[in-house]
Amino acid sequence: MCGIFGCICENAVEVLLDGLRRLEYRGYDSVGIALLNNNNILIRKDKGKLEDFLKNLDFESLSGSIGIGHTRWATHGAPSRENAHPHLDCFGRIAVVHNGVLENFLSLREELIERGHKFSSNTDSEIIAHLIEEFVKMGLSLKDALRETINIVKGSIACAIITTLEPGKIFCYRRESPLIVGISRNGTFCSSDMPAIIPYTKNIAIVPEDTIVVIERNGVYSESSSGIERKLEFFETNLDLKSAERGGYPHFMIKEIFEQPRAISDTIKIPEVYLDRASKLLRDRIYLTGSGTSYHACLSTSYMISKILSIEAFPIISSELQEMIPNFDESTLIAVSQSGETADTLNAIRYAKKKNAKIVGITNTLGSSITMLSDAYICTQSGPEIGVAATKTFVTQLIALDLLFLRFGLISRRLNQSDYNKILDEMKKLPKIVEKILNQHQKIKEISLKYSSKQNAFFLARGSNVAIALEGALKLKEISYIHAEGYPAGESKHGPIALVEPGFLCIFIAPKDRTREKIIGNIMEMKARGAEIFSIITEGDEELKEISDSYFEVPQCYELFYPILCTIPLQLFAYYAATFRGFDPDKPRNLAKSVTVI
Ligand code: F6R
Numbered sequence: 122m123c124g125i126f127g128c129i130c131e132n133a134v135e136v137l138l139d140g141l142r143r144l145e146y147r148g149y150d151s152v153g154i155a156l157l158n159n160n161n162i163l164i165r166k167d168k169g170k171l172e173d174f175l176k177n178l179d180f181e182s183l184s185g186s187i188g189i190g191h192t193r194w195a196t197h198g199a200p201s202r203e204n205a206h207p208h209l210d211c212f213g214r215i216a217v218v219h220n221g222v223l224e225n226f227l228s229l230r231e232e233l234i235e236r237g238h239k240f241s242s243n244t245d246s247e248i249i250a251h252l253i254e255e256f257v258k259m260g261l262s263l264k265d266a267l268r269e270t271i272n273i274v275k276g277s278i279a280c281a282i283i284t285t286l287e288p289g290k291i292f293c294y295r296r297e298s299p300l301i302v303g304i305s306r307n308g309t310f311c312s313s314d315m316p317a318i319i320p321y322t323k324n325i326a327i328v329p330e331d332t333i334v335v336i337e338r339n340g341v342y343s344e345s346s347s348g349i350e351r352k353l354e355f356f357e358t359n360l361d362l363k364s365a366e367r368g369g370y371p372h373f374m375i376k377e378i379f380e381q382p383r384a385i386s387d388t389i390k391i392p393e394v395y396l397d398r399a400s401k402l403l404r405d406r407i408y409l410t411g412s413g414t415s416y417h418a419c420l421s422t423s424y425m426i427s428k429i430l431s432i433e434a435f436p437i438i439s440s441e442l443q444e445m446i447p448n449f450d451e452s453t454l455i456a457v458s459q460s461g462e463t464a465d466t467l468n469a470i471r472y473a474k475k476k477n478a479k480i481v482g483i484t485n486t487l488g489s490s491i492t493m494l495s496d497a498y499i500c501t502q503s504g505p506e507i508g509v510a511a512t513k514t515f516v517t518q519l520i521a522l523d524l525l526f527l528r529f530g531l532i533s534r535r536l537n538q539s540d541y542n543k544i545l546d547e548m549k550k551l552p553k554i555v556e557k558i559l560n561q562h563q564k565i566k567e568i569s570l571k572y573s574s575k576q577n578a579f580f581l582a583r584g585s586n587v588a589i590a591l592e593g594a595l596k597l598k599e600i601s602y603i604h605a606e607g608y609p610a611g612e613s614k615h616g617p618i619a620l621v622e623p624g625f626l627c628i629f630i631a632p633k634d635r636t637r638e639k640i641i642g643n644i645m646e647m648k649a650r651g652a653e654i655f656s657i658i659t660e661g662d663e664e665l666k667e668i669s670d671s672y673f674e675v676p677q678c679y680e681l682f683y684p685i686l687c688t689i690p691l692q693l694f695a696y697y698a699a700t701f702r703g704f705d706p707d708k709p710r711n712l713a714k715s716v717t718v719i
Contacts, residue, residue: 123148123206123220124192125300126317127281127291129338130308133188134180140310140317141190142171146373146507146707146714147220147313148194151205155216156185160285162216166191166205170708189281189291191218194713197226198243208247210254211239214285215263217253219246220313221277221298222464222718229273249280263287264335267294271333271346277464277717281311293334294346297490298717299462300328302341302353309336316505319360326353327488360504374508374600374706378692379559381513382552385685387502388517389548391524399497400529402479404453407434409522410442410473411457412465412716414511414592418457418483418518421588421684426526428585429544429681430535439465440719442472449478456482457522459506459514460715461489468719470494483521485514499525508707509714510600512692515592516555516685523548523681547679551686554676558689561673565690568655568671569697575603578626579617580691581610581643583636589684590630593691600706601698610643623651628691632675632683633659644668657687 124144128136137154152174153166163183167174171192191206198204207216223229226245229252234240238251249270256266263284271278277297284292293300293311303310305322311334312318318325326341328334332351334343344350370376407426409419419436426434437445439456454473458466461484470480471494482495485503492498501517527544530536536544572578578597580590591607598605608617610629621627627647631640641664644654648668656669660676675686699706 123194124313124317125189125218125220125279125281125311126191126313127189127218127283127293127311127336128308129187129291129336130310130321131186133185134183136308136321137188137190138171138175139320140312141192143316144192144313145171146509148192148713149708150195150200151193152191153205153207153218154188154190155207155218155283156183156188157283157285157288158185160288162209162213162283162285164207164209164216166207167202168200168205187283187289187291189216189218189283197222197245203242204244206246208242208244208250210250212254215250215253215257215282216284217246217250217280217282219249219278219280221279221296223248223274223278224276225274245276249274253282257286263290263292264333267292267333268346268348271296279313289337291336293328293336294332295328295334296331297467299486299489301488302326302328302334302336304341304355309338309341311336314505315358315360316507319358323358323360324355325358326355328353330493372508372696372705372707374510374512374696377506377508377513378689378696380504381516381689382556382559384503384513384517385520385555386552388520389524391499391502391521393528395497395499396525396528397532399481399499399525400532402453402481402497403529404451404479406452407432407455408442408446408449408452408473409434409436409455409457410439410466410469412439412463414515414595415457415459415463415466415518417588417592417595418515418522419455420591421519421585422522422526424585424588425523425681430526430530432535439463439469442469446473447476449473449476452478454478454480455522456480456491456495457518458482458491459485459501459503459511459518461486461491462715462717464717464719467491467494481525483518485517507714509709509712510596510695510706516688519685520548544679544681547682550678551682554678554686555689558675558686562693565673565693566697568673569694570701571671572626572653572655573601573698573701575626577620578603578605578628579613580605580607580628580630581613582630583610583640584634585684586630586632586636586687589687589691592688593628593630593695596692596695597698599712600695600709601702601704603698610640613643614646618646618650621647621650621652625652627652627654629654629656629669630687631656631658631665632687633662633677634680634683641665641668657690
């Protein structure tokens with residue numbers, strides 16, 4: 122769960138640090154760089170965020186035109202200077218940065234120690250440097266030594282290596298962790314993700330699974346792990362740097378919340394051919410899986426499928442799937458993951474595949490592992506999401522899933538053409554409606570200020586909005602650290618209500634849909650115990666205004682789309698609560714953007 126970056130160019134120090142700043146969303150508990158200088162490797166690394174690292178960096182003593190860098194989210198070994206990457210071999214001639222988890226590192230480490238290797242860290246990654254050292258000792262070139270190493274090491278790897286033994290090159294390898302390469306007249310680059318590279322070149326290639334890449338100043342050579350040349354497919358990305366940076370907003374999260382009308386509009390335009398390819402894989406039994414926010418998209422969609430198509434679909438949290446489903450005969454697994462790299466979700470896919478499932482992936486990251494593991498995939502069109510808390514990717518997941526199942530409904534004749542067209546027309550109104558909600562951000566900001574000193578909150582809803590209650594609670598707790606729980610409103614009286622006393626905050630998702638009447642009953646139960654009621658309601662719902670202490674109105678819409686509309690004020694509510702409480706919503710503690718550990 123880290124960001125790696127490498128460059129061969131003028132001012133490599135500046136470029137490296139700039140790249141690492143753009144990769145910090147991948148992890149930010151330690152940072153480090155290695156540079157080749159007069160056939161020496163210079164290392165600077167430390168625990169903490171990049172901004173602190175920069176304050177203590179002795180720039181004068183650093184120069185070079187080849188370097189690698191790393192931003193870390195600890196997996197093996199607590200955050201510390203020793204455990205920060207890059208890691209060196211025993212002679213300081215090979216420096217490695219790594220993103221991934223090495224499963225068999227303990228036994229390999231013991232063997233290496235027996236052979237006299239001295240380790241400086243507790244990380245799994247350090248064994249890569251020592252194994253390469255061993256193979257180089259046997260007379261292999263660096264590339265061949267890397268190949269031998271990756272054939273021994275089990276687990277996920279994206280790594281970049283520099284060495285005094287073959288200066289002028291960066292050696293990379295990718296298995297299960299993302300890696301891209303960029304090339305321009307000004308330099309060559311490798312990175313975990315685009316934002317680090319696109320300021321320097323838009324000519325990029327996504328490194329395929331199980332590929333070794335050797336980067337030089339003027340070119341790139343790549344081959345499979347069995348040594349067969351495998352040319353990278355370069356293309357011109359249309360992502361501009363602006364779309365990967367904050368665009369004038371104080372935080373990525375709020376920028377991304379405000380990007381939602383565009384993200385929804387682009388996602389609605391997913392070509393039908395992708396939807397058709399995926400809907401043809403839908404079999405009699407449908408499971409949906411994801412983690413965190415992506416699971417909430419699965420949950421909400423399962424209600425939609427039952428409502429619109431009258432079929433059952435089963436939402437399952439990815440990390441639990443293996444424990445619940447013994448076989449997937451005649452089944453399709455729809456796996457949802459914005460990053461496409463979440464280990465729990467990838468594991469669920471691998472398991473379901475072994476048990477005969479067809480896999481449809483929904484992701485925001487083209488070229489991610491999920492796209493490679495799926496029989497068909499659909500890419501949401503959010504653009505990169507940098508804020509750790511998922512916002513725009515969640516609403517585009519809902520859109521993509523709705524589109525998929527509407528298309529399936531049409532093809533399988535569960536939905537007639539005129540209903541299909543009607544729902545699509547309603548969907549096309551969403552960007553404008555979401556914009557209208559965003560224009561009222563001042564109102565939600567005031568409500569958030571009013572409640573930002575609360576210690577606890579319940580988020581309550583019924584039907585497909587239950588997923589939105591869970592999502593609202595997750596957003597609030599993960600960035601503002603207010604303890605928040607989402608529940609089906611009907612379930613709250615079976616235990617949670619015991620916590621309610623005067624002033625306890627209850628947030629109800631109560632639009633004018635089929636759940637409204639019952640939700641009013643649930644509000645009254647909480648009110649009777651002195652709860653403070655904040656409701657998300659449909660514009661002009663006077664009865665709900667009357668019984669709520671605070672309310673936020675969303676415009677009337679087609680019932681299916683209320684979960685999307687009601688999500689927006691809850692994202693803003695959480696964002697403002699975090700900022701009022703003095704926390705950085707882009708960097709919640711203990712979290713990282715892409716969770717590649719089980
Ligand atoms: C919450 C959040 C996480 C992710 C989860 C899955 O705001 O972002 O709960 O939703 O880690 O991530 P992906 O969608 O990348 O699989």
